[in-house]
Amino acid sequence: MKARLLHLALTSALAIALGGPAAYAQKKYDSGASDTEIKIGQTAPFSGPASAYATIAKVQAAYMRMINDQGGVNGRKINLIQYDDAYSPPKTVEQVRKLVESDEVLSTFQLVGTPSNAAVQRYLNQKGVPQLFAGTGAARFTDPKNARWTMGFNPSYQTEGHIYGQYILANHPNAKIGILYQNDDLGKDYVAGLKEALGDKAASMIVGEASYETTDPTVDPQIIRLKALGADLLYDMSTPKFAAQAIKKAAELNWKAVHILDINATSVGAVMLPAGGENSKGVISVNYIKDPLDPTWKDDAGMKRFMAFMEKYYPEGDRTSNFNAYGYMTSELLVHTLKMCGDDLTRENLMKQATSLQNVQLDLLLPGITVNTSPTDYRVNKQLQMMRFNGERWEGFGPIIGAGGS
Template identity: 60%
Template sequence: MTAVRFQVAVVSVAVALCTAMSSAALAQKKYDSGASETEIKIGNIMPYSGPASAYAAIGRTEEAYFNMINAEGGINGRKIKFISYDDGYSPPKTVEQARKLVESDEVLLIFGSLGTSTNGAIRKYMNEKKVPQLFVASGASKWNDPKQYPWTMGWQPSYASEARIYAKYIMKEKPDAKIGVLYQNDDFGKDYLKGLKDGLGAKASMIVLADSYETSEPAVDEHIVKLKAAGADVLVSITTPKFAAQAIKKAAEINWHPMHIISNVSASVGGVIEPAGLEISQGILSASYTKDGSDPQWNADDGMKKFYSFLAQYDPKANKLDAAVVFGYAAAQTLVKVLQMCGDDLTRENVMKQSAHLKDFEPDTLLPGIKINTAPDNFAPIEQLQMMRFKGKKWELFGEIISSEMGH
């Protein structure tokens, strides 16, 4: 009897020890390069100089946001170290900065780097190194390719998503439209045009002319004349800010008044509408997914109250009218959410895993009803927008939140 009791006791102790050891193993903290007990290193590449330096505000806002998070105690007790380099919007420079961040600074991930060609230049490298290239600041559709590039994920609605929403709107409001498209002859323009055609589906023949321009051209005036001559009564302007403003001016000059839709990247009041002229911009259409920091309708909004108090305390020099500031805040907030979800498993693999499991996340500066959702086979966090019309001195949102998913 005593021997049996002794054996049972030994077995119980052994079981207790095993249990203790396995729960200790479960509670073990896991780190890759760039993460530790006290710190999380995040890399970023921005055009602080060069032709796209207007977007530098995104990087500055993100830095200020992480400063606020650190002041509030960090993420699960760890402080963020944000290392942001300038690439002047030049792909060879982007490659150089990405190598520096991964190999010298040993960051955990690269977050929110700006530009289509610039991010395209480092995508293969990031995936070979298995370092997250997370929440790319570009609307190209190619960032949503988890099969081929499992370490790269976009953030904002893709250009194709946005174009499909315009297609839905045109078919509903003007079913017999004759559509003229002015598009930039690069990935940005072609992505949009494809989205527009996909959205129109069997009605793609509504496009009477799709005319491309090069960014090296001084002006798009002759293209606008050509599109009017083709008989178009809808103009879809897939242009960057300078050319969007020129198109608005030229259409007014030749007394052409089509239904005029401009892409979200050119919907800036300060950067496009004012230079073109407020009077001739009345009624222009676009779509948005973020709240407008200059619009008093958001003054009582809880999310925007947080945004304004953040600016007052951590980023007082920022221009709240600049859409890039609103964008940077929401993107940084999304990354913080992912890192919180990672808990004590700060491996690169877990960062990507958590990024692919965002469910109905609503950053403060996104429009009400627009939610971030991802899945292992869907690396497109935002797929909804709302139409808006320029009236007086500002954009007015109208209609429902539209999902760009086919068939919705």
């Protein structure tokens, strides 16, 4: 009898020991994840005043098709559900609620635009749904203390503003600055960054500020006003439609101001060439992405993978567009993060992995730039290089600049 009891005890102990790792490795799922599928939700401006950004979402959908053709992520297919929000915050709210409450997505991904993301940030944080790699660089989207479920992708607009301010002080110390900005967190962060960098000189150097609403038909009146104030440097913090208008109007007025343009509006195909290559020549901005138009990268392995992807999965898209390069890169990072989750596809673990990225190299990041995040530092991209438009394409100049200006 004792021998039998001892045998049963040993058998039970062995079963527990063997079952321990199996239990530890047990698959975990939240809404939107299963053995076969990962549902991700997105809104994008397929129509409306920011529809130039629609191609980003089209690239992202194509990228997920490629991943699914390759077997998916850890054996699971990605179901990217996309809705048009027309760059209208109320529409974004409606569509994101649908994604969360009807489609039951695991996470949102790359919602496009500062006002759109702002409209749903509180809701997503209350629901505990990741607002992952949001398409904005406004400071409120990299604030883990107040919005732990929100993580922006773009470099900080304030940091970008600091870089422009430092450039102006070094190269145009006597400039008379006219500011054009979008009247939301995007524009206001850029203005704040510039003023912080200029310091005490801001009051004397800035001769005028003019804002616009995304519903405005044109920014012509603002450009006319800033020129009339005597500005000889235009600090243009706008989105593609209005940036192209500003460049065109400045040329019509024969206003030869130094033109600094934010990174969001630097598309060659959507902004610079439609505004006129000669009109756009000399415009200054920043970048962190390999430019598909730059022959420097023609033999680059990452660029070759991008070009092959475009040819097979999005042949109708413009393979020279930096918007499409951006869509490819953001998709690559999402897939990398999902792979890190393994079989623990909970929202909590997704955020844990997204905030634990270490030296991640993406195909189209400039050499020397990698992705690093932490639970206290949600900023995905913290390094930039300045660039100047030569009439046909952008040319980088100067060193890689970090978030601290170094």
